Amino acid sequence: MKVLVGWCDPTCEAKWKEVDLSYRDIPLQSWLGDHCFIKKHIDSDLIPLWIKGPLDIWHKILKQVKTERNARILRWPVYDRDFLPARMDKRFTQWSQKGITSYWKITKNNELKSFKQLQDNYNLEKCDFFRYLQLRHYYNKSIKYLEEDEAGILKILLDSSNGRPPKKTISKLYACLQTERKCNKTYIKTKWEKEAKITINEEVWLNICNSVIHMSSSGLWKEFSWKCLVRFFVTPNIKSKYCNDTEKAKCWRNSGNVSAGHFHIFWECIKIAPYWSEVIKEINTKMDLNLCCDFTVVFLGNLPRN
Known part of the structure; x- marks a missing residue:
């Protein structure tokens, strides 16, 4: 141009x-x-x-x-x-x-x-x-x-x-x-709400997007966090649609889930849930915080403004 x-x-x-x-x-x-x-x-x-x-x-x-x-x-x-x-x-x-x-x-x-x-x-x-x-x-x-x-x-x-x-x-x-192009990320918020069965208001969503931008001085980790937020990665559920094969929608950790989307793979899966519990426990201990083990806080990054 x-x-x-x-x-x-x-x-x-x-x-x-x-x-x-x-x-x-x-x-x-x-x-x-x-x-x-x-x-x-x-x-x-x-x-x-x-x-x-x-x-x-x-x-x-x-x-x-x-x-x-x-x-x-x-x-x-x-x-x-x-x-x-x-x-x-x-x-x-x-x-x-x-x-x-x-x-x-x-x-x-x-x-x-x-x-x-x-x-x-x-x-x-x-x-x-x-x-x-x-x-x-x-x-x-x-x-x-x-x-x-x-x-x-x-x-x-x-x-x-x-x-x-x-x-x-x-x-x-x-x-x-x-x-x-009229880029709008609201459709991503809607997908998270549907999968996680939660409601994310506009103020919370803005705070989440800002947290991704400011969470690190590392370009690599900023990019990775943004990819997680915007559902960039191919999950079993997405792969099954590409291949037109429902068998491929099963969780690759063999957790028993037959339709593993982003929410399941990154948060809900029983084989990864203990990991997040340990992460938030360690953060609270080391930084003297009292953050709850909540999906919007820990994974999406709806952190307190202070």
Whole structure:
């Protein structure tokens, strides 16, 4: 994604960018608003793999309805295959040479600028007025934002096109992707509640998630604790569904359980229960605490705030 930001940013000067932009006569920046056009080139052998890579990632993001629709603002009228007048009238090529490139450049507050403004800024002639009407009609029908995104990936590309690339680009892109995925861990809480036959309120769940983050300075143990919390490991129950074999759902410790899920494997199994009793007893003795041997406290990490 950072490559796309570099393509759009006119202040970015790099040899790799010169090489990328030299492969086709049509500017790569103008492709970013047309997912069908991108798909066509991803499937062909006309461009090298290091250009296909970023385009493929962008194409997957564009599959979201809102993103695909709003990203059309990145198109250039002269190269817009859906804008028929540009395909029949070479005058739009001259517009491009005068500086009328992408749609975002000639809009303000989601509206196409007036003909007078374009005439003053780009030295258009009176005979261009009809072409302007054609462009305005097409813009209002097919390009105009359905809903403006103030903090999404498209905003980053538009700011970069204006010569204002974000600082810490990778972090900003990552944050946008995570937000658009609408990641939510509530479904994990629900699974624990169902298996353990308990109720975990929102405050407790937040405390559990925070405990995992702050429980150790070791990245290795943080990762392991997080994997336990989010039910990362494959249990006999999960394996039986993969293999379509109910026999494989039995507890691998031969405890007699015929449907061993995460709660059983990590807590309930009669062969591991004594281990947890010893662990909590030792902690209470050494640290002079009085923690109860409870699943949400010992395993999930709902520790007292003090």
